Amino acid sequence: MSERVNVAKTVSGDAYEIVIESDFEKLAEEISKLPVEGRKCLIVTDSNVGPLYLQEVTEKITPVFSEVYAMQIPAGEENKTLNTVRTVLVKLISSHFDRKDFIIALGGGVVGDLAGFASSVYLRGIKFIQVPTTLLSQTDSSIGGKTGVDFDAYKNMVGAFHQPSLVYMNMSVLKTLPGREFSSGMGEILKHGLIRDEEYYSWLVNNFNEITDREPEVLEHMIARSCEIKAAVVEEDPTEQGVRAVLNFGHTLGHAIEKYMNFSFTHGECVALGSIAAAWISYKRGNLSDMEFYEIRDMFVPFGLPITLPDDADVNKILEISKSDKKMDGKKVKFILLKKPGKAVIDTTVTDEEMLDALQNMIIKLD
Amino acid sequence: MSERVNVAKTVSGDAYEIVIESDFEKLAEEISKLPVEGRKCLIVTDSNVGPLYLQEVTEKITPVFSEVYAMQIPAGEENKTLNTVRTVLVKLISSHFDRKDFIIALGGGVVGDLAGFASSVYLRGIKFIQVPTTLLSQTDSSIGGKTGVDFDAYKNMVGAFHQPSLVYMNMSVLKTLPGREFSSGMGEILKHGLIRDEEYYSWLVNNFNEITDREPEVLEHMIARSCEIKAAVVEEDPTEQGVRAVLNFGHTLGHAIEKYMNFSFTHGECVALGSIAAAWISYKRGNLSDMEFYEIRDMFVPFGLPITLPDDADVNKILEISKSDKKMDGKKVKFILLKKPGKAVIDTTVTDEEMLDALQNMIIKLD
Numbered sequence: 001m002s003e004r005v006n007v008a009k010t011v012s013g014d015a016y017e018i019v020i021e022s023d024f025e026k027l028a029e030e031i032s033k034l035p036v037e038g039r040k041c042l043i044v045t046d047s048n049v050g051p052l053y054l055q056e057v058t059e060k061i062t063p064v065f066s067e068v069y070a071m072q073i074p075a076g077e078e079n080k081t082l083n084t085v086r087t088v089l090v091k092l093i094s095s096h097f098d099r100k101d102f103i104i105a106l107g108g109g110v111v112g113d114l115a116g117f118a119s120s121v122y123l124r125g126i127k128f129i130q131v132p133t134t135l136l137s138q139t140d141s142s143i144g145g146k147t148g149v150d151f152d153a154y155k156n157m158v159g160a161f162h163q164p165s166l167v168y169m170n171m172s173v174l175k176t177l178p179g180r181e182f183s184s185g186m187g188e189i190l191k192h193g194l195i196r197d198e199e200y201y202s203w204l205v206n207n208f209n210e211i212t213d214r215e216p217e218v219l220e221h222m223i224a225r226s227c228e229i230k231a232a233v234v235e236e237d238p239t240e241q242g243v244r245a246v247l248n249f250g251h252t253l254g255h256a257i258e259k260y261m262n263f264s265f266t267h268g269e270c271v272a273l274g275s276i277a278a279a280w281i282s283y284k285r286g287n288l289s290d291m292e293f294y295e296i297r298d299m300f301v302p303f304g305l306p307i308t309l310p311d312d313a314d315v316n317k318i319l320e321i322s323k324s325d326k327k328m329d330g331k332k333v334k335f336i337l338l339k340k341p342g343k344a345v346i347d348t349t350v351t352d353e354e355m356l357d358a359l360q361n362m363i364i365k366l367d
Numbered sequence: 368m369s370e371r372v373n374v375a376k377t378v379s380g381d382a383y384e385i386v387i388e389s390d391f392e393k394l395a396e397e398i399s400k401l402p403v404e405g406r407k408c409l410i411v412t413d414s415n416v417g418p419l420y421l422q423e424v425t426e427k428i429t430p431v432f433s434e435v436y437a438m439q440i441p442a443g444e445e446n447k448t449l450n451t452v453r454t455v456l457v458k459l460i461s462s463h464f465d466r467k468d469f470i471i472a473l474g475g476g477v478v479g480d481l482a483g484f485a486s487s488v489y490l491r492g493i494k495f496i497q498v499p500t501t502l503l504s505q506t507d508s509s510i511g512g513k514t515g516v517d518f519d520a521y522k523n524m525v526g527a528f529h530q531p532s533l534v535y536m537n538m539s540v541l542k543t544l545p546g547r548e549f550s551s552g553m554g555e556i557l558k559h560g561l562i563r564d565e566e567y568y569s570w571l572v573n574n575f576n577e578i579t580d581r582e583p584e585v586l587e588h589m590i591a592r593s594c595e596i597k598a599a600v601v602e603e604d605p606t607e608q609g610v611r612a613v614l615n616f617g618h619t620l621g622h623a624i625e626k627y628m629n630f631s632f633t634h635g636e637c638v639a640l641g642s643i644a645a646a647w648i649s650y651k652r653g654n655l656s657d658m659e660f661y662e663i664r665d666m667f668v669p670f671g672l673p674i675t676l677p678d679d680a681d682v683n684k685i686l687e688i689s690k691s692d693k694k695m696d697g698k699k700v701k702f703i704l705l706k707k708p709g710k711a712v713i714d715t716t717v718t719d720e721e722m723l724d725a726l727q728n729m730i731i732k733l734d
Contacts, residue, residue: 082449089518089525096691121488124515124526125606148491151456158456159491160527239492324463 003224007231018167032064041065044115045106046075080110080149088118108134109141116147120162130167135185138169139226144234183304187268192229195249198342208302246344249336250275256322272305277358282338315359370591374598385534399431408432411482412473413442447477447516455485475501476508483514487529497534502552505536506593511601550671554635559596562616565709575669613711616703617642623689639672644725649705682726
């Protein structure tokens with residue numbers, strides 16, 4: 001089994017491929033299509049993924065580079081900081097990396113964002129390869145060139161647009177992915193259907209059993225389709241001047257919920273909740289029928305995603321947090337609504353009252 | 368008096384203008400051609416330049432932005448670090464800057480490189496304006512989009528290509544520039560002539576009295592011509608994949624001398640010495656006549672630049688430092704030689720012996 005998606009237009013103009021495989025067998029072959037002869041490589045991984053795959057990946061790529069170095073950062077979003085980037089830079093300097101050497105990010109979104117950012121600033125930019133190992137990073141964060149780190153608890157506040165030279169996915173790593181992380185990936189995948197492709201969205205809902213059973217053929221189709229959607233949006237607008245913002249569907253309030261909950265909810269769980277809020281506002285504005293809204297809300301459930309906020313959630317506080325979020329455009333919040341299932345639009349007229357109403361609607365009072 | 372140079376092709380595709388004026392009167396007018404309506408601005412300056420021009424610049428631009436903030440970093444290359452970038456980011460966050468707000472770099476190369484880098488990473492890139500106040504930054508570092516900071520004593524090790532939206536120069540600030548800093552700028556300016564324009568190089572040599580007397584008309588012509596040369600090279604190769612490297616003429620050994628001397632020599636002084644070394648190698652290879660070599664060497668003198676190394680200089684140590692320099696391309700040093708005065712070429716065959724010979728030749732033994 002094997003799929004590939006081409007990303008043709010990027011900021012730098014360099015096209016790259018997303019290769020979807022069921023093992024690491026073709027990794028060296030794919031990498032050797034890049035200008036790697038005589039070049040060094042640093043594999044950046046984390047303390048979760050390193051013990052599982054670092055040895056195998058190192059063995060596979062040793063023949064194609066002149067030297068292969070590896071470093072393991074501590075796992076967890078709390079380590080996605082400038083200080084961790086600094087440790088990567090120190091490693092690159094001490095190993096005398098030059099402009100034409102490579103970084104490989106082996107891991108989930110944290111590793112990819114951080115190693116990608118390090119590669120974008122070292123000597124004003126060296127090449128990097130994404131080898132994403134979670135569903136979330138395979139279908140979302142590894143594509144599109146957004147790199148960065150958190151800063152003073154602000155997510156992705158510091159970063160760069162820096163496209164990978166290759167994205168190589170081994171789907172079989174998903175077999176061992178913890179259930180909650182798998183669900184987190186589904187949050188973004190369902191979003192892809194909702195914002196851009198109603199047929200795909202229906203396919204996801206109809207295949208929830210096969211997907212949650214992680215049947216390889218079904219996963220392969222799903223990952224390829226999500227990569228295509230993500231890549232298509234990114235190609236239209238590599239640096240998010242306009243249409244790329246639709247990928248933030250569910251994220252304006254989702255990020256605020258994530259912060260409000262002190263990151264005790266996963267990213268995908270928060271995207272699910274943010275998507276439901278955005279769908280509610282779309283419904284209230286007459287873009288969705290009530291049946292369409294409830295279908296959207298309820299489809300998150302079989303994928304292990306929440307559809308309610310804790311019953312003591314402070315919706316005013318969540319709103320306030322969302323306003324300090326960087327997605328703000330001047331004074332106006334750039335909100336993504338659904339025009340219909342499968343079609344998202346950017347809207348700058350969403351009011352505080354609409355957002356509070358949407359959040360309130362996700363709190364189930366039992367008394 | 369007023370000149371302008373257009374930079375048409377950049378990495379991002381956004382063209383920008385270099386405006387050369389003799390005061391700050393047109394600053395607001397030039398800025399207002401950019402999408403600044405309703406936008407905030409942070410002026411980053413340093414403890415040398417702030418006391419001289421911050422108030423005037425702030426007053427001039429207050430009408431065109433919704434809010435104007437300012438911060439002063441401590442002057443000096445030793446503060447061009449990630450930690451200082453961090454202080455700029457904290458200021459941007461605490462002042463709720465969003466993607467469409469602006470940074471203005473008011474100062475010399477350190478301020479421009481550092482503020483430019485902060486603007487390139489904050490929210491993955493916001494706009495910035497260069498207002499360079501030294502001869503070196505007006506004719507060299509403010510043009511071309513190279514931003515960055517030093518890291519563990521490695522110069523510009525961490526950075527980004529990020530083009531300014533506007534470069535505005537007030538030449539009258541040069542009147543108060545200390546003599547040694549003026550000379551430092553002349554190092555790069557003489558380089559511009561040597562690598563690209565023999566006629567300009569001759570003009571510089573013939574006008575050394577007027578230039579060192581800082582006669583406004585002569586400075587204006589000089590700054591404009593140097594900006595044109597720098598901009599032309601940068602346009603051909605925005606991210607230094609090839610020809611842009613000629614701008615590194617004098618820099619391979621110059622940087623090494625700068626480090627060897629613990630930055631007690633200015634950048635331009637080291638570029639002068641590095642240029643003489645490169646000219647020596649070019650002469651030894653038969654590209655220059657002996658008269659051409661001695662002319663090149665001696666022309667640095669009237670501009671206050673050195674042509675000899677301290678007589679106890681350890682040339683082997685300087686060579687060693689140059690080899691840990693980032694301009695290395697794999698194992699080979701990318702050296703810039705003169706094919707003739709006014710024409711530089713990239714060469715990867717320069718040997719250790721040639722470099723040692725060139726360095727040795729700059730030590731005058733008196734006994």
